[in-house]
Amino acid sequence: MEQILVTTLSQSLIDALGAVAKLALILIPLMVVVEVMRHYGVFQLLTTILSYPLRRLGISGTATFSLIVGLIVGLTYGSGTLIQNRRNGQLSRKDVFVTSNVLAVCHSIIEDSLIFIAIGASLTWLVSAKLVVGVIVLLLASASYRYFSNSSEPDAKIQLENPKPEELP
Amino acid sequence: MSVQRAASSPLLAAQRGLLAGLRTTGELARVIIPVYVAVRLLSLTPLIDWLSGQVAPIMAFMGLPEEVAIALVVGQVSNMYTPVAIVAALGLSPEEITVVGLALGISHNLLVEAAVIGKMGGSAAASVLLRLSLALLGAIVLSRLLG
Numbered sequence: 001m002e003q004i005l006v007t008t009l010s011q012s013l014i015d016a017l018g019a020v021a022k023l024a025l026i027l028i029p030l031m032v033v034v035e036v037m038r039h040y041g042v043f044q045l046l047t048t049i050l051s052y053p054l055r056r057l058g059i060s061g062t063a064t065f066s067l068i069v070g071l072i073v074g075l076t077y078g079s080g081t082l083i084q085n086r087r088n089g090q091l092s093r094k095d096v097f098v099t100s101n102v103l104a105v106c107h108s109i110i111e112d113s114l115i116f117i118a119i120g121a122s123l124t125w126l127v128s129a130k131l132v133v134g135v136i137v138l139l140l141a142s143a144s145y146r147y148f149s150n151s152s153e154p155d156a157k158i159q160l161e162n163p164k165p166e167e168l169p
Numbered sequence: 170m171s172v173q174r175a176a177s178s179p180l181l182a183a184q185r186g187l188l189a190g191l192r193t194t195g196e197l198a199r200v201i202i203p204v205y206v207a208v209r210l211l212s213l214t215p216l217i218d219w220l221s222g223q224v225a226p227i228m229a230f231m232g233l234p235e236e237v238a239i240a241l242v243v244g245q246v247s248n249m250y251t252p253v254a255i256v257a258a259l260g261l262s263p264e265e266i267t268v269v270g271l272a273l274g275i276s277h278n279l280l281v282e283a284a285v286i287g288k289m290g291g292s293a294a295a296s297v298l299l300r301l302s303l304a305l306l307g308a309i310v311l312s313r314l315l316g
């Protein structure tokens with residue numbers, strides 16, 4: 001028993017360190033790439049491209065930017081830009097409804113997928129499946145918005161009465 | 170990885186990315202090493218087998234082995250690193266890891282993230298329901314597709 005315990009302990013420590021090393025090899029270059037992408041305005045470029053089809057669904061360019069930031073960088077960052085723009089009165093209720101639902105099921109796609117790819121998942125299947133789920137929620141949320149909305153003016157811009165800086169958890 | 174402030178040079182941007190990557194790796198190591206070792210040690214006891222037996226039917230429906238249930242449950246109330254460590258320690262097939270990755274990708278860290286959704290102006294409760302049901306549905310469909 002003692003022998004098994006010692007073997008398991010030492011072998012799992014070695015394996016765990018191996019897993020961390022594999023993850024570091026993927027995550028560190030990825031984060032460098034994301035920061036450099038951001039520097040060269042790749043998020044703005046993606047927003048410009050995607051805002052054409054999304055506008056047809058009734059989603060503004062401002063919301064599209066938050067959506068892209070959330071999909072690529074993470075929920076906290078996507079919601080941060082969304083909260084900021086909502087405070088400035090640049091977003092409709094529909095923008096907020098659709099963006100929050102899509103980001104709920106689909107965010108930080110690159111990082112969260114890569115950590116599973118590092119331990120053996122298929123890149124193509126994992127990333128495409130997440131994008132499919134995101135697009136389905138996007139279409140469903142924008143189509144079903146008016147059923148969930150109880151506002152008499154569905155496209156009224158949200159104006160907060162007392163704009164205060166909101167903190168993110 | 171701050172989004173609000175723009176970098177003044179590509180080199181500074183790369184440096185910030187490097188620091189963010191190192192910080193994440195540090196956080197990761199702190200979680201992954203103990204969880205990984207704990208799962209391997211626990212698999213010497215009947216505990217994991219017993220827990221797995223309780224949820225076997227749901228797991229089978231998702232095309233996953235029973236012991237993955239622990240990773241899926243823990244992932245709902247923790248960050249992504251803990252379930253990743255559990256999945257890595259279990260030694261699953263690439264197809265199974267892909268399905269778990271999708272389920273956890275859709276639904277994880279529900280309490281903290283529901284609060285963020287609420288702050289955004291969305292519905293926290295609806296987001297939890299949406300994520301859990303889509304994770305289940307997504308895993309069922311993807312496991313069929315991957316055979």
